[in-house]
Amino acid sequence: MRCSPKEIRRIILKQSKRAHVGHIGSALSIADIIAVLYADTLRVPNPEDPERDRFVLSKGHAALALYAALFLSGWLDEEQLDTYCGDGSLLGVHPEHALRGVDFASGSLGHGMSLAAGAALAARLQRSPRRAFALLSDAECNCGPVWEAVMFAAHHKLSNLIAIVDLNGQQALGYTQQVLSLEPMAARWSAFGWDVHEVDGHDLPELRETFARLDTTSGPPHVLIARTVFGKGVSYMQSQIKWHYWPMSDAEYQQALNEVEAAP
């Protein structure tokens, strides 16, 4: 199976329904970004290769999108995928580092940016062409340590560091503009000295091409400010706060699946 957004969304819906858990909207929001990363962008011959690119899902609560990509990349079998949120499973709500293909555990927002900066610095010190990617939520940028790492990476010109901000405008209890304004997001990263790209986080060619043309050998670190729709692909979840935590009923699941299947 290809690591396509449609497959990722199918898996997100199926597994969150089976496990009766939430965080569905957050995972759907990054399905396209994850697909482009795993199908076209990350250089990961296998998860054990020390020269692989590193990836930190800093918004760990969207782990189901990552599990889907690991499964579709062939690093996780279906039997294991079906243990999601079960007793004794390595596939919890947030990614555990013990799971094959997870470079760093996450779940505590604000942590991943500095992990990725460290991974990028390590590659530079080892004169390796590998890169480090961190996928952050927009609300995660409420956290101070994100900006500590952002400053460090710019100061040291970590051109092999690529951040992606999932700008879906929502957080657990409200819309980001109401909770703690993050705008102007792009200007903030730019002011910190980063190479900023504002993209449509659901436009596959745009994402692919943007990643492909980043200069990861010299210059500043890069950030894609990816405008996304929370719950993308499922009409009744889109931009609805309750789908941060809410699990689906049978009817809701069926409708969600129908919409995802019907999408191009």
Added chain:
Amino acid sequence: MRGAFANTLTELAGRDPRILLLTGDLGYMALEPFAEQFPERFFNVGVAEQNMVGLATGLAEAGFIPFVYSIVSFAVLRPYEFIRNGPIQHQLQVRIVGVGGGMEYGSNGLSHYGLEDVAVLRTQPGITILAPADHQQTRAALLASWDLPGPIYYRLGKDDKTTVAGLDGRFELGKLQRIGDGADLLLIAMGNIASEASAALQALAARGVACSLAIVAHVSPAPIDELVGLLAVFPAALAIESHYAVGGLGSLVAEVIAERNLRCRLVRCGVHSLPDGVTGSQRYLYQRHGLSTDGLVATALATLQEVQ
């Protein structure tokens, strides 16, 4: 101790290119030997300790052995969750180096004291805690431990002159070091306050009280069996630490006594109350909290009277 640490680390870095040193903008007149000899492996990350630990986690995942350096409270308490979710959870070779354990930053006040660092890190399985007693033991402890698997916390002092009589720089992983063979009372000390404990040992001997001193530099995992062996044969013990009385060495000894059903009377000599804003030298603060040589001698004599 920080001088011994910096010099020994510089030596080790000459042997192993995996060693890096990160500082949160501290270490003036201490870290220069490393910075000058290995400028490409030395990073002043600025006043950003959470990021410092996060960076070290990313570096260690790629095979480096990063040492991160700051004053105890900034090295441990500010980035505590980053230590927990980073090097501890991932079992990576990050070394947290805290300088000024206890009240060594005297006049700087509570913000600069390290009074609960051992307590909070001791709750975490999967991190080695080393609190050497003097600069000689600091060197020995670093040489014995620097490439151990998993993370390490080094709790250091600033003093590179004072030595603990009879310790002679001894250190062995997982062991305590005994000084003296008196059987009247057991003194147990952690960190640089061991010099006060050692002075108390001598002062008590002059009064005819024969004590033994156990230096617990390898705090976690604790030298349980050796502690049991000692606590089983002494009528009373003083746990001496420049640390809050809850959670540190005294609590560790209490756990051993309770769980092994020993009959030793324990007195926890530590900081029992919130510092009230009155500052001064470490010596003054030791006196204020009953941790000076005289204070320890008085506590020892009172304890002996109680148990006899």
